Amino acid sequence: MVDLSDIHLDAALDRPLYKQLADKIETAWRDNAVAPGERLPATRELAGQLGLNRTTVSAAYALLEERGVLQGQVGRGSFLLQRAEAAQSGRDSRISFANARPCGEAFPLDAFRRLAKQVIDSADAAEILQLGSPLGYSPLRRHLLEEAASHGIARPSDDLLVTNGCQQALDLIARVFATDGQSVAVEDPVYHGLVRVFSRAGANLLPVPVDEAGLDTRTLEQTLQQHRPRLLVVTPSFQNPTGATLPLERRKQILALAQRFGTVVIENDIYSELRYRGKTLPRLKALDESGNTILLGSYSKVSFPGLRVGWVMAPKNVIARLAEAKQISDLHSDQLSQAVLLRFAESGELARHVEKTRADGARRLDAVLRACSRYLPPGTSYTRPDGGMNLWIELPAPLTADALLERAERRGVNFLPGRYFGVHGGHSRGMRISFGGLAPEEITRGIQILGEAASRELALIPANIEMEPTAALV
Amino acid sequence: MVDLSDIHLDAALDRPLYKQLADKIETAWRDNAVAPGERLPATRELAGQLGLNRTTVSAAYALLEERGVLQGQVGRGSFLLQRAEAAQSGRDSRISFANARPCGEAFPLDAFRRLAKQVIDSADAAEILQLGSPLGYSPLRRHLLEEAASHGIARPSDDLLVTNGCQQALDLIARVFATDGQSVAVEDPVYHGLVRVFSRAGANLLPVPVDEAGLDTRTLEQTLQQHRPRLLVVTPSFQNPTGATLPLERRKQILALAQRFGTVVIENDIYSELRYRGKTLPRLKALDESGNTILLGSYSKVSFPGLRVGWVMAPKNVIARLAEAKQISDLHSDQLSQAVLLRFAESGELARHVEKTRADGARRLDAVLRACSRYLPPGTSYTRPDGGMNLWIELPAPLTADALLERAERRGVNFLPGRYFGVHGGHSRGMRISFGGLAPEEITRGIQILGEAASRELALIPANIEMEPTAALV
Numbered sequence: 001m002v003d004l005s006d007i008h009l010d011a012a013l014d015r016p017l018y019k020q021l022a023d024k025i026e027t028a029w030r031d032n033a034v035a036p037g038e039r040l041p042a043t044r045e046l047a048g049q050l051g052l053n054r055t056t057v058s059a060a061y062a063l064l065e066e067r068g069v070l071q072g073q074v075g076r077g078s079f080l081l082q083r084a085e086a087a088q089s090g091r092d093s094r095i096s097f098a099n100a101r102p103c104g105e106a107f108p109l110d111a112f113r114r115l116a117k118q119v120i121d122s123a124d125a126a127e128i129l130q131l132g133s134p135l136g137y138s139p140l141r142r143h144l145l146e147e148a149a150s151h152g153i154a155r156p157s158d159d160l161l162v163t164n165g166c167q168q169a170l171d172l173i174a175r176v177f178a179t180d181g182q183s184v185a186v187e188d189p190v191y192h193g194l195v196r197v198f199s200r201a202g203a204n205l206l207p208v209p210v211d212e213a214g215l216d217t218r219t220l221e222q223t224l225q226q227h228r229p230r231l232l233v234v235t236p237s238f239q240n241p242t243g244a245t246l247p248l249e250r251r252k253q254i255l256a257l258a259q260r261f262g263t264v265v266i267e268n269d270i271y272s273e274l275r276y277r278g279k280t281l282p283r284l285k286a287l288d289e290s291g292n293t294i295l296l297g298s299y300s301k302v303s304f305p306g307l308r309v310g311w312v313m314a315p316k317n318v319i320a321r322l323a324e325a326k327q328i329s330d331l332h333s334d335q336l337s338q339a340v341l342l343r344f345a346e347s348g349e350l351a352r353h354v355e356k357t358r359a360d361g362a363r364r365l366d367a368v369l370r371a372c373s374r375y376l377p378p379g380t381s382y383t384r385p386d387g388g389m390n391l392w393i394e395l396p397a398p399l400t401a402d403a404l405l406e407r408a409e410r411r412g413v414n415f416l417p418g419r420y421f422g423v424h425g426g427h428s429r430g431m432r433i434s435f436g437g438l439a440p441e442e443i444t445r446g447i448q449i450l451g452e453a454a455s456r457e458l459a460l461i462p463a464n465i466e467m468e469p470t471a472a473l474v
Numbered sequence: 475m476v477d478l479s480d481i482h483l484d485a486a487l488d489r490p491l492y493k494q495l496a497d498k499i500e501t502a503w504r505d506n507a508v509a510p511g512e513r514l515p516a517t518r519e520l521a522g523q524l525g526l527n528r529t530t531v532s533a534a535y536a537l538l539e540e541r542g543v544l545q546g547q548v549g550r551g552s553f554l555l556q557r558a559e560a561a562q563s564g565r566d567s568r569i570s571f572a573n574a575r576p577c578g579e580a581f582p583l584d585a586f587r588r589l590a591k592q593v594i595d596s597a598d599a600a601e602i603l604q605l606g607s608p609l610g611y612s613p614l615r616r617h618l619l620e621e622a623a624s625h626g627i628a629r630p631s632d633d634l635l636v637t638n639g640c641q642q643a644l645d646l647i648a649r650v651f652a653t654d655g656q657s658v659a660v661e662d663p664v665y666h667g668l669v670r671v672f673s674r675a676g677a678n679l680l681p682v683p684v685d686e687a688g689l690d691t692r693t694l695e696q697t698l699q700q701h702r703p704r705l706l707v708v709t710p711s712f713q714n715p716t717g718a719t720l721p722l723e724r725r726k727q728i729l730a731l732a733q734r735f736g737t738v739v740i741e742n743d744i745y746s747e748l749r750y751r752g753k754t755l756p757r758l759k760a761l762d763e764s765g766n767t768i769l770l771g772s773y774s775k776v777s778f779p780g781l782r783v784g785w786v787m788a789p790k791n792v793i794a795r796l797a798e799a800k801q802i803s804d805l806h807s808d809q810l811s812q813a814v815l816l817r818f819a820e821s822g823e824l825a826r827h828v829e830k831t832r833a834d835g836a837r838r839l840d841a842v843l844r845a846c847s848r849y850l851p852p853g854t855s856y857t858r859p860d861g862g863m864n865l866w867i868e869l870p871a872p873l874t875a876d877a878l879l880e881r882a883e884r885r886g887v888n889f890l891p892g893r894y895f896g897v898h899g900g901h902s903r904g905m906r907i908s909f910g911g912l913a914p915e916e917i918t919r920g921i922q923i924l925g926e927a928a929s930r931e932l933a934l935i936p937a938n939i940e941m942e943p944t945a946a947l948v
Contacts, residue, residue: 003790003791003794006794032606032607032608032801032805032806033797033798033801035607035609036612037612038612101604107603109599109600112603113594113599116810117591117594120586120587120590120591120594121587125586125587127556127780129583129586129778129779130778130779130780131506131575131774131779131780132780133506133507133508133509134506135506135509138509138510138511138512159477163804164638164805164807165804165805167802167804167805168803168804171802171804193805196802197802200799300605304603304604305603305604305605306602306604306605306809306810307603307808308804308805308806308807308808309808316477316479317477317479317480319477327505327506327507327667328641328645328667328670328671328674329641329642329645330637330638330639330641330645331506331638331667332782333782334638334781334782334783334807334808334810335781336590336781336810336814337808337811
């Protein structure tokens with residue numbers, strides 16, 4: 001049974017307690033913090049655990065059933081749906097812009113099955129099952145280093161460490177280089193998991209605003225000059241949540257600033273393959289003549305997220321320190337998935353899949369940009385990404401993303417409000433639209449509903465309400 | 475190319491520099507800290523990096539070639555051998571008691587292939603490839619919890635988190651419960667990776683001696699009383715490196731002491747399935763009426779170490795905190811291997827394999843105990859385990875394990891000296907004999923060589939040398 005006894009609600013908030021409770025459970029379910037398929041506590045039990053009225057819990061469960069998160073089974077209780085079931089049950093009525101994930105239906109499952117069987121039948125299988133190197137499965141490392149060298153990204157002085165996805169790469173970097181209150185400059189807004197990993201390590205986070213062309217280099221200069229952070233973490237292409245991409249000039253500026261102030265750049269490069277239009281830009285690591293940039297890559301955004309394979313490419317002495325931390329953390333990454341993904345890459349199936357993802361992505365991007373231009377009320381601004389899975393909307397003051405979300409959910413549409421992405425809060429009028437897992441028609445319909453809901457909310461706001469200052473972003 | 479520029483040698487030691495260098499490279503290779511198959515730096519280059527004479531490096535490389543660690547290729551340089559190649563090239567001449575690993579040749583590769591293909595072809599494959607839960611693959615979690623409940627190990631109030639092997643379980647526990655100088659009582663001698671993970675987290679390690687019947691409960695009582703550590707980490711069955719197993723009475727004493735002094739017991743239970751003789755003893759978690767014991771399990775000692783699947787079983791609130799740390803660390807464990815190992819367990823192949831491993835292990839254990847009794851010189855003591863992969867020898871004073879190792883290596887036999895397992899050093903006369911990967915004849919021959927080498931070393935020691943006090947252990 002799911003344990004929800006840790007949930008804390010805030011009676012001081014405007015949002016009713018039953019909605020707060022439903023939100024928390026849904027977020028835990030979306031974030032995979034609770035296991036789909038499991039039973040929820042009985043309403044009486046959860047009410048007792050959380051000190052709530054039983055009707056509050058019943059109302060929250062009813063709302064979650066409407067939202068397609070759980071299902072009541074007579075005589076057995078309430079069960080969290082598998083996300084696949086939820087997607088199905090809500091196919092006609094529900095459009096979620098909340099998940100920044102590739103579309104599962106488009107997975108090349110046949111190719112995966114064929115290639116995984118090749119690996120399993122190969123003579124390498126016996127070695128894969130043996131304890132491996134903390135650095136990673138050696139044939140995969142060689143492949144990634146050679147590929148990067150052929151594109152002018154890796155130097156002879158670089159090495160590569162395989163990690164359990166990009167999240168572990170950030171975790172190892174945080175544990176080795178950002179402990180004891182050391183300063184780390186990060187984009188704001190930014191992916192929530194990045195804030196958590198550096199906060200947990202004890203780093204002092206310095207937020208630098210992001211505009212439509214990515215990290216604001218003028219503020220960056222002030223921040224580096226004033227605080228001399230040890231690290232700067234930046235996602236140059238199709239940043240999450242804004243979708244922003246740094247133009248060449250800013251890339252060069254960032255490297256020059258980093259060198260001037262002795263800051264090491266961590267280049268979070270997990271989306272750059274997903275460019276749907278415009279010209280590919282060189283990676284910071286390729287532009288950086290100092291050789292200090294640490295590049296993070298991953299297969300999970302372009303192939304199978306359930307196989308946890310990412311990597312760090314960096315100067316050898318950096319990799320040696322990260323490999324030591326990796327060995328203490330979990331000895332090494334799982335070798336079966338490393339071998340399967342290597343086969344996937346070497347066979348050309350990965351390139352074919354990325355090609356197809358790009359074609360699909362272009363249609364999705366086209367749909368979301370058209371719909372934004374057509375349906376969002378005047379005063380709304382939004383980013384215009386050239387790839388990736390996310391776009392950022394800034395609502396006209398004083399409309400907040402939470403107010404819009406509440407109305408939109410009643411019409412079967414949801415998204416993550418901007419406050420999820422603030423380094424130190426804020427972004428109350430921002431919202432992330434993740435379009436990577438939806439069909440173009442769903443995207444169009446969903447944005448239309450959001451636009452209508454935003455217009456209605458704005459119409460309800462008295463003309464004399466105190467206006468918040470306009471946010472710097474976008 | 476392998477980066478060895480971090481190596482530090484100590485000119486003050488008795489051991490010549492070229493041997494120290496060879497030792498360090500071999501250890502890195504055995505610990506997988508450098509990748510097999512990779513090229514070593516040219517002797518001139520490494521000499522420059524380490525500030526050594528070039529002939530020192532040449533001599534180290536020559537010694538490593540003799541030891542079967544590397545191979546020189548004319549005009550190309552020196553390459554680290556794959557461990558499989560090394561095992562082959564050294565089959566006749568070399569016996570290594572240094573690796574506490576199951577024997578790779580005994581892997582049920584056919585069963586693995588058949589079952590992995592079933593998983594890949596199943597309808598579950600699509601879900602396995604999707605992003606999963608930080609708690610682990612839900613069918614595997616259910617299987618492990620039900621199995622543990624049926625053996626009276628798990629309670630309804632317990633939950634389970636899947637980790638990347640037991641090492642990550644220790645790492646997450648250290649990060650959540652043992653930071654900021656908190657005290658953690660550990661066995662001494664103990665597995666080196668356990669010391670590293672808690673030291674790195676900033677814990678204050680309190681060594682408690684281990685004798686042939688495991689943790690010394692009298693010293694434990696003093697330690698708990700004096701320091702009130704938050705955690706006690708204990709391997710009740712076939713402890714690494716001693717092979718010691720706690721009898722029932724000590725198990726109960728440990729739990730009573732832990733409860734009395736408010737210490738949480740971490741039960742490292744990765745070897746208990748490998749019992750070759752005698753009666754199975756109940757796990758601490760099953761005996762602990764307080765319900766506080768945290769149980770660590772793993773598939774990697776009894777199946778395929780390259781598939782990184784372990785778990786933590788503990789009260790739900792503990793699992794919730796560890797799951798949060800897991801999510802920040804790497805989102806979740808790889809799902810393909812979780813699904814394959816679940817199939818391995820459910821099909822009965824795991825039980826069949828464990829059965830076979832036990833039969834093989836019994837022959838190995840028999841061989842090592844007979845050989846110790848027959849060949850070790852008078853004054854040597856050793857543990858008599860009932861299972862697992864390790865046995866501990868204590869040499870008669872003043873003979874040290876390092877002195878014996880040097881002579882034994884010339885005759886093609888090696889092992890890890892006791893100093894690798896000291897929490898704060900020590901154990902200079904101890905040595906770990908890992909017999910899990912060797913044939914009974916190799917074991918007999920290897921112990922014979924060790925016995926002969928020890929007798930010769932003892933004969934060389936002048937009668938009037940100052941004797942070290944006898945160690946408390948064994």
